[in-house]
Amino acid sequence: MATNVTPPERLGQTCLADGRRLGWAEWGPPSGTPVLLCSGSATSRWLGLPVDAITRLGVRLITVDRPGLGASSAADGWTLHDWALDIGEFARMRAVAGMVAIGFSVGAPFALACGAARVVTGISLVSATDELAHPALAPALEPEAAMLVKQAAAGASGAELLLSNAADADTLREAVAGPSHGTDQRVYADPAFDRNYRRALTDGFAQGGAGYARETVLALSRRPFDPSSIPVPVDLWYADQDTNPLHSPDLGKSLARRMPTARRFLVPNAGSALLWTHTETVLHSLLSRIAPQ
Template identity: 70%
Template sequence: MTTGVTPPERLGSTRLSNGRRLGWAEWGPESGTPILMCSGSATSRWLGLPVDTIRRLGIRLIAVDRPGLGMSSAAADWTLGDWTRDISEFAEARELLEMAAIGYSIGAPFALACAEVPAVTGVSLVSGTDELAHPALAPALEPEVALLVKRVAASASDTERLIATSADADVLWDVVVGTSHGADQRVYADPAFNRSYRRALAEGFSQGPAGYARETVLAMSRWPFDPSTISIPVDLWYGDQDANPFHSPDLGATLARRIPAAHRFVVPNMGGAFLWTHTDRILRSLLHRIAVHR
């Protein structure tokens, strides 16, 4: 299959008031509707969405490297709250008065945290990592996930160091591909997607494994915000064959009940990578719900 993923059309970085930089990439018309892309584990700004869909819908897709990944400055002990403040300043600096956010896999809590950014008008989570440390999910967690959540709760710093000693771009690629559903395998086999994903991972680890380790610990921790206070539209998308234990043990059912304006979609016969095969449907839903909510 062909995903239509291409290299970024524009690359740059934005300096924040504290001196750090956020690296970013863009696709689509500069005058288009801005959508922030919060990508999966350790993937830098180099992985986007099918460019023909982006252009057809008039979207300006903006992928931003999280701290310590790609071109974004590392930040010791950064938090989801720090990420929210970074994106708020980023939006102001780049004059993004209104934008939406998409969170894929581990990018989900980072996208959802952006609901507190004044410029963000809607969020879509696709195959998203849930609040795995929430007590309501504890009985449903796979043993390896439950163990990691317990380790983070006991000592986040020790767990972070442990993760950093065992991860690199090749290891993560092998894990992602090797544990994926057949539908996902067809996405990963697309040469253009393969090149973009592998480059995104290589850049994600270009500063070493610390950025990946930090974001993993944050994803395994309690969220510093209450989803029940989110008032903007939130779409939750899951494939019914998604077997990734770090996404959501109940395909977002519990999370949907915690967010007042959430709509949950479960796509049949799909694994976790359907963001790149169902892009049009996902983006149209997000844009429609934002328009209705106004």
């Protein structure tokens, strides 16, 4: 399997009004439809999508490092709301209008936060980390996920300290890729994908583990917004062979019921690397929902 994942075509940093920096990367035509990729755990701006797919669909793919990852300034105690405000300021400063978002894995709540704040006009969640702290999901959580949710609820600072000391680029890659479905294994074994994924994780931990720890605690905590109130269209994409305990125990069924604007797709014989095995399908569906009527 050749993913055709390449290094960024454009790299930069944007200085926000408060002096913090946001590191970003882009692929595809600058005049294309802007798609913000909120990537997975500790993954910096260096990992994108297959360049042939985004080129065919006229997509301007944008990745932005979350606080404390890659080239983005650290920010103590930042929240999902803060992230949405940062992306809104980033879009205004770079004159990016009509942006939509993809949230992959742990990136899902960050994409939803942008939707709740009306910073983006449409969202696609792929292999998404559900609101695992929602009481309705508690009986279905696997022991590992239940333990992490409990730690996050007991105290963010303590949970962040534990997480910060427990992971680095190599251990996180092995945790993600090691137990994956066979289709996923072919993605992770692809030289182009592997090279860029390793670079993104190494860059993600360049400032230490605090940024990874903070985003993980946010993803494992209750959302500061009601998913049912998100005003933009949302696609939910899950694979029937997704075994990651930090995604969704019911593969998005209950999440779809709580989101009136959502439609759910379950892909057979696929794993959690769905965003790279079905890139064009995911993008085409998202773009079709925000096209002018």
